[in-house]
Amino acid sequence: MxxxxxxxxxxxxxxxxxxxxxxxxxxxxxxxxxxxxxxxxxxxxxxxxxxxxxxxxxxxxxxxxxxxxxxxxxxxxxxxxxxxxxxxxxxxxxxxxxxxxxxxxxxxxxxxxxxxxxxxxxxxxxxxxxxxxxxxSIGEMIAGFAVMFGVSTLGAALRFRASARARERDRVKLLERERLARDLHDTVAHHVSAIAIRAQAGIAASATQPDAAVDALRVIETEASRALAEMRAMVRVLRRDQPADLAPSPRVTDIERLAGRFRAGPAVDVEIRGDLDDLPPSVGSAIYRLAQESVTNARRHARHATRIEVSVAADDTSVRLRVSDDGEASAARPSGAPGFGLMGMMERADLLGGTCAAGPNPDRGWTVTAVLPRTGAAA
Incomplete structure (x- = not known):
């Protein structure tokens, strides 16, 4: 065949x-x-x-x-x-x-x-x-075949278009999973390195300082628990044939680098509130990625915008991100189904047990909100 x-x-x-x-x-x-x-x-x-x-x-x-x-x-x-x-x-x-x-x-x-x-x-x-x-008649028969062929072709074309969009949507989700897996991989590597160092220190001090070995075991237990929680949530690393990204994963404090006035486009103001010291690296990296994508989309699609506000607020249970601009509505912004950029942001937030949403403001502008649990992937 x-x-x-x-x-x-x-x-x-x-x-x-x-x-x-x-x-x-x-x-x-x-x-x-x-x-x-x-x-x-x-x-x-x-x-x-x-x-x-x-x-x-x-x-x-x-x-x-x-x-x-x-x-x-x-x-x-x-x-x-x-x-x-x-x-x-x-x-x-x-x-x-x-x-x-x-x-x-x-x-x-x-x-x-x-x-x-x-x-x-x-x-x-x-x-x-x-x-x-x-x-x-014969002419009507030919016309009938032509009409049936036309409507069938239309159905096949819409089917191909829908399947192509579904494939692109899956590709965006897979790409976001790859990025998250890389971030989580760096986090796990950090915990495992700490475990190895403390184990070596405990072995070296065990002969003369038994209490030091006990302290090392406590640290090892804590680091191992954190690493296990990250490992359980880590999606399959799909680097394909691309070289490994050796740059350190961004942290939530790196959002401050998004602030400032650029040569063209609206100014970006960043406000960070709450305790972010013990935030898991996976959550901090995700908040940064979401903020970066939101600011990029606002600068690209917000017409006549003069200001982009980025707010990060942390409490005992969650971290909340809000990115808002004062631009006009744009045809490039999704009014129904979310675009691929927003879809990737939603995928990343969902993988960490949080939520992400975007939509127009009542008067003007566009707002992206994301809420992630402090425990991150462990949730």
Whole structure:
């Protein structure tokens, strides 16, 4: 079998396809009375009652077109393909049967590869049998194939676009996990180094100072517990073929370096409150990364902004970051689904047991807020 054909047949269904949404019920509510009205007021239908009954009976397939795309296409196009040979007239000559176009679209948008091939065969058979029965001309048959091909192509294009965005979203999440893993790796290495040094000191002093060995064991226990907590939360290190980053991980106090007035763009003011001395390195690094990304986005997308305020407040249980600007709304800022930058920030906060959100202010400007537990990854 040709590799491309094999890949097409093995293409899985789109996961988590929505079952029924409000638009589906709107379509049924619109087309149901339209079918009845066409059957009443259109005199050229050969069998009005049969056409109306068949149209109404097949209309519910719209409600299952995403979850059962092949079955809905097979039922709708199979019944209407056989109908002209056993009933007087073709029910698809009804103008309101144009909703049939939604079914091949849904087949290519949500169905699997084998379903798409089999369902397309049903559609082609329907158009061919209608021409064989004499209900449509050769020109109408060609036009029908063109229309079906167009809606199917549209479904396939939207499917490809959605899958490409999903792949990009997964790539952003994976990249953020890599960065977090590197930060946590540096933290664990620090704890393990402290353990090794204290163990060597305890061994050297154990012969003459037994109490010093006991103190060393206490320090080792503390450092080992911290290292174990970081190890449990560390995601798989995925450096691929990239060289290791030997630069030290940023700390929360490094946020102060973001302050100042640049040659162009708004000024950045930083305010840090609370006790940050014993903050775990993973949390401090995450707060810095979130602040850095937020300031970068504000300088890039906040139109006519004059000021960016960065606030970090720490208490006994959590660390709260707030980055706000006074710029105007921009088309580059996400109004619905979050962008990839914000998605990566949310992923990092979630991995550390915290939250991250962003949105417009009531009057003007944009605000990013993040709350991380002091325990960080141990949470």
């Amino acid at each position: 040709h590799p491309r054909l094999r890949a097409l047949l093995e293409e899985p269904r789109v996961p988590d396809a929505p079952a029924r949404v409000w638009r589906d019920w709107v379509l049924v509510a619109v087309f149901a009375p339209a079918i009845v009205l066409e059957g009443i007021f259109r005199p050229d239908l050969e069998w009005r009652a049969g056409s109306v009954v068949m149209g109404l009976a097949l209309l519910p397939t719209l409600l299952w077109r995403r979850t059962h795309p092949l079955a809905t296409v097979a039922i709708a196009f199979g019944v209407t393909a056989v109908a002209p040979f056993v009933l007087p007239g073709d029910p698809c000559v009804m103008y309101t049967m144009t909703w049939f176009l939604v079914l091949p679209y849904a087949l290519l948008r949500w169905g699997g590869g084998r379903e798409a091939v089999i369902g397309s065969a049903f559609v082609a058979a329907k158009v061919g049998l209608s021409a064989l029965a004499g209900t449509i």
